[in-house]
Amino acid sequence: MSRRLFDETHDDFRQSFRAFVRAEIVPHHDRWEEAGRVDKEMFRAAGDQGFLGMAVPEAYGGLGADDFRFHVVIIEELQRANVIGSGMCITLHNDVVLPYLLGAADEEQKRRWLPGFVSGETMGAIAMTEPGAGSDLAAVRTSAVRDGDDYVVNGAKTFITNGLNSDLVLTVVRTDPTEPHRGLSLLAVEDGTPGFERGRHLDKIGLRSQDTAELSFSDARVPAANLLGEPGSGFGTLMANLAQERLSLAVSGVAAARVALDWTLDYCREREAFGQPLTGFQNTKFVLAELSTAVDVTQVYVDDLVERHLRGEIDGVDAAKGKWWATELQKRVVDQCLQLHGGYGFMREYPIARAYLDTRIQTIYGGTTEIMKEIIGRTLGAAS
Structure with missing residues (x-):
């Protein structure tokens, strides 16, 4: 689908980060999955190549590029490569931890910590x-x-x-x-x-x-x-920053759903049953049509949330809506895509199987779906 969220600068950034993921994360991802942690050399390499702390002002070693769309690109590329676990040290550092320092740290603290946040010497x-x-x-x-x-x-x-x-x-x-x-x-x-x-x-x-x-x-x-x-002042600071964290999870949810759908479309076009591709069966077509529509609709919704966030217009309720909706969609899409893979979907050598395991946490961390609905429901009030 056509998206209006990005410009040429973001497209160039995407190509650079995609190359970084291909060179620095993908070859090591399986080993890190076994070890349960990444090598910090990868994180420092991300700093060397300009993928950490982009929003940090130039006075502290950053680019001064306070544009959440760069974070969107990073999340989408990690999901595209199916290495979100290995890349989460980057997304948490940039999207969740850094805003607290930018917004609440005093001058001495910024000078002490922000240069390391940009270089990768300090992981948050x-x-x-x-x-x-x-x-x-x-x-x-x-x-x-x-x-x-x-x-x-x-x-x-x-x-x-x-x-x-x-x-x-x-x-x-x-x-x-x-x-x-x-x-x-x-x-x-x-x-x-x-x-x-x-x-x-x-x-x-x-x-x-x-x-x-x-x-x-x-x-x-x-x-x-x-x-x-x-x-x-901690509670107020936390409430002010949780909206971006939850928006990041919404971005991740729809990105993961889209890539799972892409894998499944490729699989169903190639896999045959009873002398025809799986895409020749009405049930398969209907399931794929439903998922494709749901992903596109959610993409438009989440992109709009990002645009509003750039203008400083979203609040905790908006972020809660996006978070629960997109992550529940992710869970549903990945589950149905695995079903269309049949027995192969249960094999860890297939990306859909690994994505299925990674997906389950999405509706839990950053605030469960139930908590998100509670936050939204409190604002609706009783009918008069």
């Missing part, structure tokens, strides 16, 4: 989820108590992307135990901080090359100079 992560606190941030228990020039941090986090490889972890902590939301703050914890430990390397069914870990803090002393914003 964000630690929100706890064993007893997921989407409900008011339930966060990890504490940070001021002691002189430090905060003393105690608690645990789980399901943390880039949890093993990260160099700087933006950690949601409770600085005021009496305030459910206004008692939350963001504290940047650097690798090597005494009392900060990487826990279990979590064993996932999909996205296996994306390292996910538990983190623990036992009297970890973090300099007060690492606090982002004012004490108690």
Whole structure:
């Protein structure tokens, strides 16, 4: 389908990043899937070639290219190559972690951390989820108590992307135990901080090359100079940035659905049954027609969300709508495409099988579909 979202600059960027994926990720993806994490040399290579921190101002070593469409291109190319797990260290770093530093860090913090975010010397992560606190941030228990020039941090986090490889972890902590939301703050914890430990390397069914870990803090002393914003400003900062994270997941969802459909069209044209290609059967044609239409309609919707995001016009509700719709579509499309592959769809040598495993998390992380509907539903109000 024709899209109006990109211009020639984005098309050139796409070709460059596609070449990077082909050279630096695809040859190693299977090995990283087995290892459960990528080699950080790939991440640094992404920095060397200009694919990290594009929005960082030139004063801190970046390009000053604050254009979310570059992030869209990266996501689409990772899905196209079926290596989203290996590339997620890049997307999380750029789309999720970096905006917190750009928006909340002070001048000294920006000069300290942003050059490394651009070069790839510093990989970012964000630690929100706890064993007893997921989407409900008011339930966060990890504490940070001021002691002189430090905060003393105690608690645990789980399901943390880039949890093993990260160099700087933006950690949601409770600085005021009496305030459910206004008692939350963001504290940047650097690798090597005494009392900060990487826990279990979590064993996932999909996205296996994306390292996910538990983190623990036992009297970890973090300099007060690492606090982002004012004490108690964490909840507001999180709410302001979650919309882009969820929009990124919507972009990923429709991109994954489209590539799964492309694989399946190729397969059904080549695979024969009863003397004719699978595309000759009415059921196959009808399923493909439905999926193709659904993907195109969702693409238009998500592209419109991206355009509105560029103008600063989307809010958390818009992002929630896009996130749940596109990721549920992804789940449905990938499932039906696997069905059309028959027994071969169950074989890991086929990309649809690997995509099936990677897809299942999409309606869970970044806020479950149920939470997205709750966010939307709260704004609708009761009929008068």
